Amino acid sequence: MANMAQSIRMALHYGETHLGVKEIFGQDVGPPMGGVFTATQGLKTAWNTPLDERGIVGAAIGLGLTGTRCVAEIQFCDYIFNTIDLLKLAGNTSWSCSGLYHLPIVLMTPVGAGIRGSIYHSHSFDALASRLPGWKVVMPSTPLETYGMLLSAIEDPNPVLFLVPKALMRIKGEELIPGEPGTEKELKAMIDAPLGDRSQWTPKWPALKDVRVPIGQAKVLQEGTDLTVVSYGRSVRMCLSEAQKLEDAGEMSAEVIDLRSIYPYDWQTVKASIEKTRKVLFVNEDTEVTNFGEHLAYRATRELFYELEAPPQVLAGLNVPGIGLHNDLEEVSVPHGPQIRAEMFQLNQLRA
């Protein structure tokens, strides 16, 4: 089964061979490295830019203005912050000219903690990204969904910010991407660049198929009746794991939703679940103050107040300036299994 880095690579290959992607670029994105996470190895349109995030985002906007489909990468979202006004510009371009121009661009960036990345390789960006109107913001949690969501992002006529949970980059999927060979070894031999001299290497791409995960649609990963847990990215896998354990132990029946799209988000799926369980917990890694989960909790409170049995809860990263390098510091800074389980227990005990 492909891991997330391989799924990105295959989606981009499908994009440049079937969906009109002309330029894939960013720092170390082209040969010889093919991305610090290897997600762009072997792609025919991938190239290295100067180490200049503003140039990368500006170039993507300019290409989009010409109608050229492109996928740009900021190597870590920790380095995207100096492009904020360009991200605002990309988001407001269509609106400010009343639709005379659109930007069919994708900007990828790895986000979140989990690789012991210290202060500048562990930031989250989803809360801030949700404050960039005009962008679509997505974060997949499995390789197959990454593949399908990236194809949707490429074909979307709007700017799409594709947040990749970096801690999941090397996690293998449980489902084959259609066209993917049956074994990990076969796939690796086909599309992973060899160590050492790669100058003569070319990938042998599998006959990939078109699979889409629509932007704006959440997915119910586990049905339940006692409470709802809504998450995305790395956290959603933790939530699912805890919910399955609790279900197996007969402790509670939790419904787990992978939001997948942060904006626009699938409120109808979330709402239907809350109406059923009457309790909801929103989980993500970004810092807890003005967290995107707070917006969802606000909306749940406002629209479903008389149907709730307990106040909506948000479990998010601590509002600290960074993720400390030491394991104990990282573990305490972002939600992990025990915290998620504890929150679920506490919420399940609450009654209106």
Added chain:
Amino acid sequence: MSQKLTDSSKTSSLSSELLVKIHDLMVKSRVLEERLIKIYKTGEAYFWIGAPGEEAFGVALGLLANKGQGVEYDYFHLHYRGTPTLVAMGLTMEDSIRLIMNKETDPCTGGRNFSNHYCFPEWNVVPVTSPIEVQYTVAIGTALAQKNNPKLGITVVTGGDAGSAEGDFASSLIWASRPGNELPMLLTVQNNRVGISTAYEDQHGEEYIADRGKAFRMKTMVINGLDPVESYLKLKEAYEYVRIERKPLLLEARVSRLYGHSSASGANFEDSFSDPLQTFEKTLMKHSILSEAEIKNIYKKYEDESWEAVEKVRSEKPPRAETVWDHTYAQGENADWRKF
């Protein structure tokens, strides 16, 4: 007409027909800008910003454009002093007035943005924005799309001297000049030697901003942007170099700012700056290319046109509040989160 006016180098000349055309467009741009200022001052607009004093350079920049839509034509990443360039490309007074008066009929923004924030896809004029630097990085993208195109479209990006202090200006120099990956970009800086209220000397150590291009092995020019003949001839040379060589060129034009930064500073005439139009008219009269009476008639023609345009646009509808979500996303996709 056989009369010709030579530039200061005496190596080239422009026909009197072209000189009259340039002058006509300069007057049109000036009269339009002064009309926009009046619209602001009579309370019919929230804000004015524009380009009086840049007509000599701006008109030449527009006249020399390979105008059209798509990568085979020139792209324009203008800042908010682009009226002369767009007048030369065909901007109507009505459309400029619709923009400043925030009318539903404003073809550039639909009533959403300031004066001089133009957008004309049919001429590859991409949306003008208020940040003074972002156009330099965005221009990289259109130039990338044009780099390998067999047609000879180029990317033109303009900005001010104060904006060249921003990192995006440096980014454009770096990206445009990578060996083997040079971009067909004509980068210009209209240097009026002041940024809002801060003097050039308080912002810059370099004598010529254009010299920054030399570090990138870039062809550079410093021109008198107050002289329409020099501007036309040098810009013609610059366009041709970028178009044929497919390499960048950094051009600094010395210009004036006749009505201050914007309405925020009063939009009053500042006689400390040279007026390129007055100077040009003296030259045209000296060489008997235009008489004083003919020049007055040109002003009257455009004064009348501008007034008629105001009268017409004034009666047009403002944008409707319920359209506020429109165009957040393409293809009419709903953007109101309350309705997801």
